[in-house]
Amino acid sequence: MNAVPQEKRDDKRGSVSFEEVTKSFGAFTAIPGLSLEIAPGTLVTLLGPSGCGKTTTLRMLAGLEHPTKGRIRIGGKDVTALPANARDVSMVFQSYALFPHMTSLENVAYGLRSSGIKAKEARERAEEGLKLVGLGGMGARLPAELSGGQQQRVAVARALVLEPQVLLLDEPLSNLDARLRRRVRTEIREIQQRLGFTAVYVTHDQDEALAVSDQIIVMKEGRIAQQGTPRELYESPASAFIADFMGEANVVPCAVEEIAGGTAQMRIEGLVRRLPAPAGLKPGAAQLAIRPNAIALSPSAPEHAAFPGRIESAAYLGDHVEYEVATSAGRLFAVDSQTDSPLAPGEAVAVDLRPRGVALIPG
Amino acid sequence: MTLAPASGFAASANPPPPRRLDAALLLGLLAFLILPWHRIEGGFFGFRWLAGFPSDPDTAPGLLQILLHGRIWLLAPLLALAAAAWARFALKDPDARGRAWVRLGALGLALLTIQGFLIGFMGWSWLWLDGLFGELSQGQPAMGAGAVTAGAAFLLIFSFGLADRGVLRGDAFVISSIAFLAALVAIFVFYPVTRMLVGAFQDFDGSFTTAGFTRNMASSSIWSLGCVIGETRCGVAWRTLWLALMTATGATTLGLCFALLATRTRFPFKKGLRLLTILPIITPPFVVGLALVLLFGRSGVITQGLSSLFGVEPGRWLYGLTGVWIAQVLSFTPVAFLILIGVVEGVSPSMEEASQTLRADRWRTFAQVSLPLMKPGLANAFLISFIESMADFGNPLVLGGSHGVLSTEIFFAVVGASTDPSRAAVLAIILLGFTLTAFMAQRLWLGKKNFATVSGKGDPGQHAALPEGVRRLVYAVTIPWLLFTVTVYAMIFAGGFVKTWGLDHSLTFGHYLRAFGVSWGDQGILWTGVAWNSFWTTMKIALIAAPLTAAVGMLTAWLIVRQNFVGRGLFEFALMMSFAIPGTVIGVSYVMAFNMPPLEMTGSALILVMCFVFRNMPVGVRGGVAAMSQIDKSLDEASLTLRADSARTLRRVALPLLRPAITAALVYAFVRAITSISAVIFLVSAQYNMATAYIVGLVENGEYGVAIAYSSALIVVMAAIISGFQLLVGERRLRRENRVAATSADGKGAAA
């Protein structure tokens, strides 16, 4: 298998598309008919709870699993039947999968050597690859002689030196501790933007997804629940599932009174607001997603546009206070950054909504 | 693979056929045009056949056989090959071509096999075919290099067809490996056993009859229960079963005692106990029996001693089931010990500590917690000793006297004065029935109950000490037995230096000189000793068989663990099952299967090598599977996504990580090839005689001195080889551990 020659970037290079891809394991269908498009040069995350089929999707893209039905294209070319070693993608494994009997340089050079590149050139390019991830001079170390973060970077370098059209990363940070995670994810994003390759990034952590992605694809039970930019997903979730998954949200029933010019008038208890109307919203019963920090609590008596509630519990957490509030719309979880005079449990409050952090959800 | 020019059409057009297709076709051509089709009488590698080549009817290649010698039936497979060649050039769509190749490959194999079975030396193999198709003017000898190569070519055609169709991710290497392994297992395990089963229903001339089967099956010499009623002896089937149950009970009990001794007491010689586990591997199976004869036989040291001191009449009690039983318990206790020590150590100390904190005393802890946790291990040890006892051939041969067991009865039904193939086949079927039942029980029943395994995580805490009574019992049982074992082995080594046991105890090197004498003649060293011939043959065959066994075993293990193919479970099960087939059964079935066309191998070195490879491979597979399961699958996958194909992945990633398992398989295969007797004794020939078969011959002639001298020399050689290997492997592991610190080969390395 030769390396793909450095041809002129045509506009398809680096694009990925799934056409009605189904994957079954025996009687169990993990992915029922998935279609998606990924634009060249973007970093797209597959986000979703454990077991929703992210890894399976990624492995089908890598050629480690083959779809039961459907087609997969990479760079416009149908690769459905191609084995993993003939595809122009490479992968960073969750466990890194560094070969323990090879030094980090040998690990990085492995793919180059497999592609038929001469030992000397492979070595030079591998050294460059290690430099790229900030590990120049560590080439002689065995994986076991590297820290977790360094191993992770070797794994990235090993995948990158092949200059693949698409780089696949399966939960690449899950074996790192919290502080390293933040740094490494920034590094990965930087390298991706510098070199401009397409990356498909699997994670179950919505913070990570929000931080690194151009596009996020949220999956649920093998289907796409919603696809969009981080902002779209956070600010206008299409379902209660998304709203809750992309950071905590209170999802409460509300009534849509009328829709006009892209906005809708909704009522919850005594409170009436005009909010952006998502596609598919119809007058009648709907749901409202309220971020915890979008709830304004005041000890005074209910004013014009607020409804009454009572504090059930309060927890002081240093820079903010968390409240559980019982209201007639249901129990609400609220966060208040004002910590000077916290409300006490049992206290009656007026519940108001701030303009940001509130979104209508159809159905 | 070079990339097509960047035109929109080239991308969607069919790719050129992979080059491997041409290689398969070339192999087919080689088979039909160049290699002698049939078996060469003097051996292929003698190359004396080149003299009459290619026109001679005995050495002509397939095509000339058809054109010149009227063996037109060979046209059928040749046409299948031609059709595959046509498909290679005419069909552009990989899928259509793949389908054609799958069918043609299967067809070619079928035709090749069918013609081989239907047409033997003298024409049609069955008379009714004469009536159907008319008499053939000539037959054909067994398959030779050409025919076998043609078979390989058809297998490749079949596999490459599947690869073209995208089966197993289109991985031609994996598919062909599976196809070849399946074919080899079919030829060397299933075919002989089937042939033997069929043999039970055949007359001397090969025609079908149930007479022999029913006569033997119903024979009172097999099934009589006379001993229960008390008049006569029981049938051989019951005797064997009884012996196996007794041996398994004895060996398991002793094995448990030794395991407890090694792990739960302050016994000072624990290292020495471990040595005990190597003994059965390097001791040829009949040697223990032989030593017992020298101790307790009519002229044995102890018998004679007792007789002269106390006037005890020398008896023949040793020659019979009792003697065999003692020998087997001696031989198989170490095996049980090996299994049980893992189990006893595997019982988590925290369980025992938990029990103690729950106010249980030591006895209660042992009886209610430790022992129940060991139960699956005990059952396992019992079943393995049971199977080993059933399969044992050497000890009953030396000690059984007229009270034979199944394995020896089979032997005498084949080589004895009254040859009766049907009886041999029936006895073999019964023996196989017993061992396979035990094997199934072990797999199905114990497979899921393995709750006393080591977790791999360091389990802190200490094993509870044994209750006082149990501890005394353990000492009381093990120490005498240990002394006994030491005596027996001392006997083996001393035996070779004594003139005639029981009669003349003067020391001598005579036996060794007779076995391993060397002198200098005109042409250099003359190997005058009687043992040299079989010794070198044994070494040579073991040296050929060991790497083959390890290679086939590792490849199989890799396929089983890493590849997900249809029938994988069945494949693995069949392989492991072949381990439960007693050697005697294998021997008989090889003789029945491979002494006439289409495959004739008896009397050759090849049949010995193949026998060893397929008898010892399961152990290599098991070791490989265990080792491979500890290596994270993502390492293989990473290699694949890094553009390496599966062959390269196997070579560069899997094999280096499997090195210890490979070495273990090599050593095991080598040593087993030297020590085994039960299958070998059927397969040796004057030209290729093996050490064990030769020693048994010496025993039968009453030449105990030379026999024991030869045996102890073998043991020493093997001990040297094993320790050599162990040093090598030990060193390598150290180096790796030095460099890799605490890597557990799971791809993560140690998070430092």
Ligand SMILES: Nc1ncnc2c1ncn2[C@@H]1O[C@H](COP(=O)(O)OP(=O)(O)O)[C@@H](O)[C@H]1O
């Ligand atoms: N080889 C397999 N055989 C059977 N089921 C599988 C296999 N691989 C994954 N699955 C199932 O498919 C579903 C999706 O798995 P996966 O893609 O690993 O989820 P995740 O989103 O956590 O990465 C899960 O329910 C899992 O159990």
Ligand SMILES: [Mg+2]
């Ligand atoms: Mg996953």
